[in-house]
Amino acid sequence: LSLRKAxxxxxxxxxxxxNIEKDPVGVYCRIRPLGAEDEECCVEMISSATIQLHxxxxxxxxxxxxxxxxQYSFKKVFGINTNQIELFEDVAKPLIEDLIHCKNGLLFTYxxxxxxxxxxxxxxxxxxxxxxxxxxxLFNTIGPFQAKRFVFKPDEKNGMEIQGxxxxxxxxxxxxxxxxVPKTPSSRQKADPEFADMISSEEARKFExxxxxxxxxxxxxxxxxYNNYIYDLLEDAQFxxxxxxxxxxxYSRHKLFFRAPQSKILREDQNHNMYVAGxxxxxxxxxxxxxxxxxxxxxxxxxxxxxLNRESSRSHSVFTVKLAQAPLDADGDHILQDxxxxxxxxxxxxxxxxxxRTSRTRAEGSRLREAGNINQSLMTLRTCMEVLRExxxxxxxxxxxxxxxxxxxxxxxxxxxxxxxxMIVCVNPKADDYDETMLVLRFAEVTQEVEVAxxxxxxxxxxxxxxxxxxxxxxxxxxxxxxxFELVDPADDQSLPRLIExxxxxxxxxxxxxxxxxxxxxxxxxxxxxxxGQINAKETFLHAQRCKLSEKEKVILSQxxxxxxxEKKSKTLEYKVxxxxxxxxxYEQDKRSLRxxxxxxxxxxxxxxxxxxxxxxRMQGMVTDTKFKWEKECTGLPVHPMHRRxxxxxxxxxxxxxxxxxxxxxxxxxxxxxxxxxxxxxxxxALSKCQKYVLRxxxxxxxxxxxxxxxxxxxxxxxxxxxxxxxxxxxxxxxxCPTASSRKRGSGSGDGAAHMEDIExxxx
Numbered sequence: 001l002s003l004r005k006a007x008x009x010x011x012x013x014x015x016x017x018x019n020i021e022k023d024p025v026g027v028y029c030r031i032r033p034l035g036a037e038d039e040e041c042c043v044e045m046i047s048s049a050t051i052q053l054h055x056x057x058x059x060x061x062x063x064x065x066x067x068x069x070x071q072y073s074f075k076k077v078f079g080i081n082t083n084q085i086e087l088f089e090d091v092a093k094p095l096i097e098d099l100i101h102c103k104n105g106l107l108f109t110y111x112x113x114x115x116x117x118x119x120x121x122x123x124x125x126x127x128x129x130x131x132x133x134x135x136x137x138l139f140n141t142i143g144p145f146q147a148k149r150f151v152f153k154p155d156e157k158n159g160m161e162i163q164g165x166x167x168x169x170x171x172x173x174x175x176x177x178x179x180x181v182p183k184t185p186s187s188r189q190k191a192d193p194e195f196a197d198m199i200s201s202e203e204a205r206k207f208e209x210x211x212x213x214x215x216x217x218x219x220x221x222x223x224x225x226y227n228n229y230i231y232d233l234l235e236d237a238q239f240x241x242x243x244x245x246x247x248x249x250x251y252s253r254h255k256l257f258f259r260a261p262q263s264k265i266l267r268e269d270q271n272h273n274m275y276v277a278g279x280x281x282x283x284x285x286x287x288x289x290x291x292x293x294x295x296x297x298x299x300x301x302x303x304x305x306x307x308l309n310r311e312s313s314r315s316h317s318v319f320t321v322k323l324a325q326a327p328l329d330a331d332g333d334h335i336l337q338d339x340x341x342x343x344x345x346x347x348x349x350x351x352x353x354x355x356x357r358t359s360r361t362r363a364e365g366s367r368l369r370e371a372g373n374i375n376q377s378l379m380t381l382r383t384c385m386e387v388l389r390e391x392x393x394x395x396x397x398x399x400x401x402x403x404x405x406x407x408x409x410x411x412x413x414x415x416x417x418x419x420x421x422x423m424i425v426c427v428n429p430k431a432d433d434y435d436e437t438m439l440v441l442r443f444a445e446v447t448q449e450v451e452v453a454x455x456x457x458x459x460x461x462x463x464x465x466x467x468x469x470x471x472x473x474x475x476x477x478x479x480x481x482x483x484x485f486e487l488v489d490p491a492d493d494q495s496l497p498r499l500i501e502x503x504x505x506x507x508x509x510x511x512x513x514x515x516x517x518x519x520x521x522x523x524x525x526x527x528x529x530x531x532x533g534q535i536n537a538k539e540t541f542l543h544a545q546r547c548k549l550s551e552k553e554k555v556i557l558s559q560x561x562x563x564x565x566x567e568k569k570s571k572t573l574e575y576k577v578x579x580x581x582x583x584x585x586x587y588e589q590d591k592r593s594l595r596x597x598x599x600x601x602x603x604x605x606x607x608x609x610x611x612x613x614x615x616x617x618r619m620q621g622m623v624t625d626t627k628f629k630w631e632k633e634c635t636g637l638p639v640h641p642m643h644r645r646x647x648x649x650x651x652x653x654x655x656x657x658x659x660x661x662x663x664x665x666x667x668x669x670x671x672x673x674x675x676x677x678x679x680x681x682x683x684x685x686a687l688s689k690c691q692k693y694v695l696r697x698x699x700x701x702x703x704x705x706x707x708x709x710x711x712x713x714x715x716x717x718x719x720x721x722x723x724x725x726x727x728x729x730x731x732x733x734x735x736x737c738p739t740a741s742s743r744k745r746g747s748g749s750g751d752g753a754a755h756m757e758d759i760e761x762x763x764x
Contacts, residue, residue: 022451026075026422027444028091031429032116033080043429043437045079046071053438056431072441074425074448084127087120091422092130095347096138097207099323102343103455104419106350106411110378110444111426112436113354118313120424121351122298131319131349135290138218138321140206145468146285147215148172151335152324154219158267158275160324160344165334211327213467215335219281219322220290222297225406226315227373229263233297233317234280266409273413281322294319302370313353314370316377316407322346332467348411352378355436380405382443388415388450418453619730626731651675653690655715657682662698663706671710671733687715687723701734708733 029051031043044052054069078087095105107130109117123129128136150171153161222233267277284290302314326335326342353374380401387400402412414421425444427437656676673694677686687693695711713727 020418021454023420023454025447025450025452026091026420027425027448028076028078028422029072029074029425029427029444030078030082030087030116030120031080031427032119034430040431041429042431042434043427045077047077049073049075049077051077051427051441053434053441056434070438070441072445074444084123084129084133087424088130088133091424092134093137095420095422096134096141098420098455099138099321099345099347100141100207100210101457102325102345104345104414104417105347105422106414106419107347107422107424108350108352109424109426110352111354111440112428112433115354115426115428115433117354117424117426118351120426121349131294132287132291134347134349135294135321136287137205137207138323139285139287139290141210142216142218142323143286145210145212145214145216147217147326147335149175149283149285151215152217152219152283152326154281154322156278158269158273160322160342162324162326162335162337162339162342164337211325213332213463213465214325214327216323216325217283218285218290219283219324220293221276221279221281221320221322222294222317223264223276223279223320224301224315224317225377225410226302227370228377228406230266230276230406230410231261232264232276232279233300234282234293235261266406273417274410276410290321313351314374316353316374317351318410319349319351320346321349327463328467330463330467336463348414350411352407355440377405377407380408382446384408384415385443385447385450389446392451393449415450415452418455420455421452423447615730619732622729623732652692653677654692654694655679655682655686655690656694656696658696662696662708665706665708671731684723687725691715693725705734 031045031051034041040056042054042056044054046052050071050073052069052071076090078090092107095107098105109120111117119129121129121131123132148165148168150168151162151165153163155161224231224233264276264278266274268274282293284293297319301317322344323346324342324344328334329336355375355378383404384400384402387398390396391398391400400412400415402408423444425440427440429437652675654673654676656673656678658678658680660680676694677690679686691714693713693715697709697711699707699709701707710731710733711727712729712731713725715723715725718724
């Protein structure tokens with residue numbers, strides 16, 4: 001049978017919906033008793049959720065008494081009289097229940113050196129801590145439903161594989177022959193008597209809501225993070241006879257040399273979960289086996305004697321409990337061979353090393369380096385919590401520095417993914433730890449404001465419940481088991497008849513089962529025949545319905561075609577309407593522009609008409625003045641037959657523009673310009689030499705006579721270097737017949753032209 005990979009319930013690498021529910025990190029506080037009655041206390045329990053921290057008297061005196069009492073609130077505070085059972089019930093028990101229901105969890109202890117973290121996590125003989133009690137309630141709950149060894153098998157990529165019964169049996173036989181699988185003790189005594197009776201048999205507890213139709217298997221691993229390096233505490237030491245200079249320990253009288261353990265690296269699996277590559281995972285089947293594996297690794301953990309603690313942990317320890325579960329098949333006999341129905345959940349129990357000040361511990365050499373790495377990793381943990389809190393409260397997207405420490409990098413998925421995170425802040429109330437305790441409590445307040453995505457319930461499968469119970473009842477009641485006995489006396493006349501009776505009973509049960517099977521088969525056969533008839537009738541009905549449906553589809557298709565045609569026509573009309581609308585808009589715009597232009601021209605014409613009337617009035621006055629002057633000259637001086645001199649003739653030079661179409665009228669009314677340049681067409685050269693300009697214009701008057709107009713103007717230079725003319729005056733000369741003029745006089749005409757005719761007659 002081929003191996004089948006299991007899936008994990010957490011998928012932090014995938015994009016989570018924005019409306020996912022979150023819960024804050026649960027932070028609890030535990031106060032340990034004072035070491036001596038005469039020690040000064042700086043912590044006071046105010047209520048079940050609040051403590052008060054006040055500075056000791058000596059510190060107030062040294063710092064001018066500037067310290068004030070400070071209160072800190074938590075989810076729950078456990079006082080000095082709290083026992084291990086009460087702490088487990090409130091903190092760790094819900095995490096074990098979530099573990100059984102395919103949900104992940106993280107529980108870690110945090111505090112100053114000597115504040116009781118290891119005691120809270122591990123406990124002591126007779127007072128088991130959170131870890132042994134968690135294992136005990138887990139195995140008490142899933143004990144009857146555990147799968148056989150090696151049915152579940154960890155791979156090397158943080159996944160879980162499930163193999164068939166044959167492969168599991170072969171591997172069990174191979175391990176049994178090598179005698180590498182620890183035997184399950186029949187009692188609650190561990191291999192090391194120092195840790196015997198960690199939990200009394202009276203305290204055995206379990207959950208009642210476990211899914212009995214599943215098979216379970218538990219795997220444990222134990223690592224430590226020392227000087228920011230990860231070491232596997234369950235890895236067996238390897239013999240190295242070639243390199244004795246790298247000794248770590250010497251066993252037995254033969255002085256066998258063993259290599260120092262190699263550090264492990266962190267990797268990311270296909271679901272973006274962090275895991276320790278190459279870490280040993282041991283399958284355990286009982287609480288005793290799990291205890292034995294735990295103490296095996298606990299003996300390898302690094303501890304040292306310091307000024308503050310006789311057995312101070314010099315590393316962070318992580319004990320991981322991984323639970324693999326898969327449902328039974330429909331018969332309730334074997335595990336369902338479906339890799340999509342296998343779930344893996346895990347719970348990490350972390351005992352962090354205590355924060356300490358080297359000035360108090362007086363650490364030197366390797367102890368000093370250990371303290372520096374411990375404080376640095378705890379500082380990174382504080383920084384990550386502060387950045388997470390800021391991102392969630394303020395909506396920022398700052399990068400969380402998980403990679404700055406192996407501790408934070410390993411637990412990255414618990415804060416970015418889903419699950420439950422619980423922290424127990426252990427506090428030593430003695431006055432000497434005031435400064436360190438204040439920093440720890442401040443960090444705890446920040447941590448409980450960080451929120452983690454709430455785990456989602458995942459159903460195992462859709463099979464009917466009670467499969468295991470039905471299978472067990474069938475085996476126990478219908479097929480009684482054969483008794484175990486030996487025939488040692490030939491005269492024994494009771495064992496064989498009893499065996500014969502049991503065999504006959506089993507035979508009768510088998511016959512009854514065969515009859516029931518035949519009856520059930522016949523019933524099923526008749527039901528199948530009935531179903532076949534119903535299916536044939538249904539098929540006939542469906543065929544008729546399909547024919548009707550095809551006809552309706554044809555009608556719908558034709559209607560759809562007509563609808564498409566109408567839609568196209570509608571779109572075409574809409575397009576034409578759009579074009580017409582645009583054309584109308586263009587015409588309206590042109591109309592408005594033309595109307596504006598027409599109004600502008602009307603205004604211009606009105607101005608020109610006004611200017612023309614003003615010019616005519618001005619010219620009329622000039623003609624009147626000229627008439628009076630001529631009358632005066634004609635009456636006072638003798639008249640000689642000569643051309644008249646223009647009123648504008650003076651000392652300026654003139655350009656006399658006389659078109660070639662003008663007629664030469666040799667009369668006294670023809671003006672003479674003495675300083676004039678005569679041209680038939682205007683040119684630039686003539687204009688540049690003169691200051692005045694006159695244009696002779698002839699036209700027929702209304703009475704048929706020739707009328708000459710002298711249009712005069714000033715010549716000036718333009719900015720571009722050319723010449724321009726500005727017209728300033730108009731003189732009108734009119735040639736009339738004497739007889740016509742006498743008739744006009746007789747008719748009483750009083751304009752200036754009649755007077756000019758009289759003058760002309762007298763001159764002639």
